[in-house]
Amino acid sequence: MSYARVIRPALGATPVPTDLPEPGKPQPPIYPLQIGAHGAWLEVRASPSDGACGVHGYPCRHPGIDVAGAAGTPVVSPETGTVVMAGDGASAPYAGYGPWFVIIQGDDSGKFHFLGHLEPATSSMAPVGAQVGAGDQVGVTSSADHTHWEVRDRIVPNFAAGEDNFTNNSDPLGVGTVLLVGGAALFLWLLMRKRT
Ligand SMILES: [Zn+2]
Numbered sequence: 001m002s003y004a005r006v007i008r009p010a011l012g013a014t015p016v017p018t019d020l021p022e023p024g025k026p027q028p029p030i031y032p033l034q035i036g037a038h039g040a041w042l043e044v045r046a047s048p049s050d051g052a053c054g055v056h057g058y059p060c061r062h063p064g065i066d067v068a069g070a071a072g073t074p075v076v077s078p079e080t081g082t083v084v085m086a087g088d089g090a091s092a093p094y095a096g097y098g099p100w101f102v103i104i105q106g107d108d109s110g111k112f113h114f115l116g117h118l119e120p121a122t123s124s125m126a127p128v129g130a131q132v133g134a135g136d137q138v139g140v141t142s143s144a145d146h147t148h149w150e151v152r153d154r155i156v157p158n159f160a161a162g163e164d165n166f167t168n169n170s171d172p173l174g175v176g177t178v179l180l181v182g183g184a185a186l187f188l189w190l191l192m193r194k195r196t
Pocket residue numbers: 038062064065066147148149
């Protein structure tokens with residue numbers, strides 16, 4: 001399968017190296033970045049028992065990065081921009097992203113940061129129309145214990161034209177590549193170890 005980047009660590013088990021957040025610079029919505037239970041961009045699950053795959057069947061893909069963080073963890077804007085959408089994730093095309101989500105359009109990238117599974121009705125919730133800087137708090141993590149982060153080209157894929165959440169999205173940090181490099185390093189280490 002062309003999308004096979006297999007990444008499925010346990011919740012919070014895998015810190016991913018990123019640059020320290022700096023004011024005004026792009027950053028993960030929770031820092032330090034840790035990949036959550038659903039894995040990362042274009043995950044392929046190892047077995048049906050690894051989790052429900054919804055409409056995608058099995059094996060399934062995951063169009064975003066789950067960033068681990070216990071309930072109540074501040075979630076910040078990954079980029080300076082504008083909150084263009086917020087809601088409860090209860091109905092199409094945002095069903096499944098609840099209990100609350102925000103979408104921020106980045107000033108520099110022009111892309112849409114979709115942050116899902118936030119706690120609703122908190123004072124830190126960013127309202128539609130708010131201007132936010134990179135690192136400004138836009139919500140808190142819910143009891144889902146992770147924030148789902150997508151980077152979308154459009155707010156909603158053009159389903160009528162055959163787009164879906166995969167063709168419409170980018171890997172937020174190229175995390176799959178980072179972990180593949182880590183895996184290759186581990187493989188080399190194991191090879192070297194056998195020789196001694
Ligand atoms: Zn997710």
